[in-house]
Amino acid sequence: MSKPARIRLLVNGVPITVAPGTTVACAILIAGIPARRSVTGEPRGPLCGMGICFECRATIDDAPHQRTCQLLCAEGMEVGTS
Amino acid sequence: MTERFDILIVGAGPAGIAAAVTAAAAGKRVGLVDDNPAAGGQIWRSVDAQPVAARTWLAKLAASPIVRFQGWRIVDSPSLGVLRAEGNRGCRDLVYNQMVLATGARERFLPFPGWTLPNVMGAGGLDAMVRGGLPIAGKRVVVAGTGPLLLAVAAHLARRGAKIVAICEQAPLRRFVPFLRSLLGEPAKVMQGIEYALSTFGAKISTGCWPVAAGGGEVLETVTLRQGKWQREERCDYLACGFHLVPNLELPALMKCRIHDGFVEVDHLQETSISGVFCAGEPTGIGGVEMALLEGEIAGLAASGKVNEANKLARRRSRRLGFVRALTAVTELDPRLKELAEDATLVCRCEDVSCGRMREHASWREAKLHTRCGMGPCQGRVCGAASEFLFGWDSGSILSSVRPPLYPVQVSSLDHPDKLTYQGDSIEQISMLTSKEIE
Numbered sequence: 001m002s003k004p005a006r007i008r009l010l011v012n013g014v015p016i017t018v019a020p021g022t023t024v025a026c027a028i029l030i031a032g033i034p035a036r037r038s039v040t041g042e043p044r045g046p047l048c049g050m051g052i053c054f055e056c057r058a059t060i061d062d063a064p065h066q067r068t069c070q071l072l073c074a075e076g077m078e079v080g081t082s
Numbered sequence: 083m084t085e086r087f088d089i090l091i092v093g094a095g096p097a098g099i100a101a102a103v104t105a106a107a108a109g110k111r112v113g114l115v116d117d118n119p120a121a122g123g124q125i126w127r128s129v130d131a132q133p134v135a136a137r138t139w140l141a142k143l144a145a146s147p148i149v150r151f152q153g154w155r156i157v158d159s160p161s162l163g164v165l166r167a168e169g170n171r172g173c174r175d176l177v178y179n180q181m182v183l184a185t186g187a188r189e190r191f192l193p194f195p196g197w198t199l200p201n202v203m204g205a206g207g208l209d210a211m212v213r214g215g216l217p218i219a220g221k222r223v224v225v226a227g228t229g230p231l232l233l234a235v236a237a238h239l240a241r242r243g244a245k246i247v248a249i250c251e252q253a254p255l256r257r258f259v260p261f262l263r264s265l266l267g268e269p270a271k272v273m274q275g276i277e278y279a280l281s282t283f284g285a286k287i288s289t290g291c292w293p294v295a296a297g298g299g300e301v302l303e304t305v306t307l308r309q310g311k312w313q314r315e316e317r318c319d320y321l322a323c324g325f326h327l328v329p330n331l332e333l334p335a336l337m338k339c340r341i342h343d344g345f346v347e348v349d350h351l352q353e354t355s356i357s358g359v360f361c362a363g364e365p366t367g368i369g370g371v372e373m374a375l376l377e378g379e380i381a382g383l384a385a386s387g388k389v390n391e392a393n394k395l396a397r398r399r400s401r402r403l404g405f406v407r408a409l410t411a412v413t414e415l416d417p418r419l420k421e422l423a424e425d426a427t428l429v430c431r432c433e434d435v436s437c438g439r440m441r442e443h444a445s446w447r448e449a450k451l452h453t454r455c456g457m458g459p460c461q462g463r464v465c466g467a468a469s470e471f472l473f474g475w476d477s478g479s480i481l482s483s484v485r486p487p488l489y490p491v492q493v494s495s496l497d498h499p500d501k502l503t504y505q506g507d508s509i510e511q512i513s514m515l516t517s518k519e520i521e
Contacts, residue, residue: 018215019215021128021214021215022214022215023119023211023214023215025211025214026211026214026215026216027215029201029211029216030215030216030217034200034300035200038198038431038434039432039433039434040434042198042434043199043200043300043301044198044200044431045200045201045203045301046203046207046211047191047202047203047204047207047431047464048188048189048191048203048204048206048207048210048464049203049204049206049207049208049209049210049211049214050118050124050188050206050207050210051117051118051155052188052330052460052463052464053191053431053460053463053464054432054458054459054460054490055431057459065459065490069210069211069214070117070118070119070153071119072119073215
């Protein structure tokens with residue numbers, strides 16, 4: 001089975017199309033929104049890119065607090081940022 | 083669910099891959115656990131423009147009978163001989179006779195005003211994002227911090243079409259003379275350096291230079307750079323900023339391996355203070371990919387009982403230690419970097435604890451108890467190394483606060499039966515997956 005040329009997913013309900021092998025953190029960056037808000041409300045995005053800093057965490061298919069830099073986008077995935 | 087291995091390896095970067103391939107070639111039943119979507123670690127991330135060594139080792143890995151847990155992270159070491167791993171679908175215990183810690187390193191981040199803005203990332207951090215699919219062509223990037231990673235990242239991003247606005251190395255120029263001399267025995271690194279220089283041609287490299295502030299509203303817009311008494315502002319889309327590397331010591335510390343001067347203590351065969359527990363790569367000293375491969379091979383051989391062969395490689399390793407020392411010396415942080423964080427600048431990004439609040443306390447422990455710094459999801463992996471530098475807190479005391487679980491886990495993993503029910507099954511009864519990842 002060959003991989004689809006593009007993968008479609010939803011980031012906060014907005015459709016985003018990415019190449020196969022794209023991480024969810026990149027999809028959030030491409031969407032141009034912060035991955036999360038800090039405890040005092042600051043916008044935050046990825047820092048380390050390697051699953052250490054937890055700044056890119058978001059909800060993926062109803063599972064909260066996923067480190068999006070370590071997960072690949074999948075067709076139909078629903079990503080929610082806080 | 084439990085699985086048993088002769089040799090279990092944690093981390094599938096160069097050191098872990100070399101250890102796994104070597105041990106599997108010696109006929110051992112090998113398990114390899116790694117928390118990323120693919121093997122290769124941070125340096126061999128993605129298939130884009132892989133060096134020959136990466137392709138060679140990744141091909142060997144694919145051809146070896148190794149049980150791979152890709153996308154799994156070690157969350158606990160319930161007792162010597164057992165590691166608990168969590169994947170997306172739950173938790174399992176991995177039982178081993180011997181193990182190799184190849185947990186790699188992360189970047190050291192230093193706080194300055196604006197460093198928490200989106201699009202301020204680590205140098206390796208931005209590189210990882212680009213390898214993970216972030217379009218960078220035409221984007222303005224400032225690369226800053228310290229260490230050879232800056233040039234590697236700038237070269238890679240430039241090849242991808244980024245506009246490298248500036249490369250800022252905090253070390254003063256005079257430090258590079260002894261460093262370059264240490265490279266004489268490292269022809270591969272000299273070639274790499276020449277390649278980086280050609281790729282980033284046109285970008286100005288400033289030494290003794292660092293970012294003092296990042297500006298923007300919801301996202302990064304400008305970076306203010308200081309070099310001596312000169313200060314200038316650059317408009318940019320990304321700031322890639324990392325101050326060299328610090329080893330990932332949480333698992334070695336949890337297992338109570340002896341740690342000296344910020345690194346795991348090993349003997350000439352890479353064995354730690356715990357018999358049967360080996361360590362290879364950056365946790366034993368930041369030495370780069372060639373050193374990591376060598377140490378991985380030594381650990382894989384030694385753990386497989388091939389001591390003579392391991393000894394031969396160990397002699398080669400000792401000849402490379404000069405480069406490790408030179409790298410440490412050249413990346414030593416300028417004390418003026420401590421003044422970048424203002425009272426209001428956040429140091430702990432998980433709990434939003436400011437430098438001013440943390441500075442009031444005498445130790446990491448006291449600061450944690452009073453401010454919650456280091457108690458968020460990252461468990462001090464970012465602010466711990468920064469605090470060590472900013473406040474002079476002892477790295478040993480920061481590591482002594484490591485507790486299981488090593489990462490936030492699913493509630494179902496906490497409910498995992500805390501006992502070893504694995505009895506009776508022989509190794510043959512476990513399905514052997516060759517070059518196939520366990521989901």
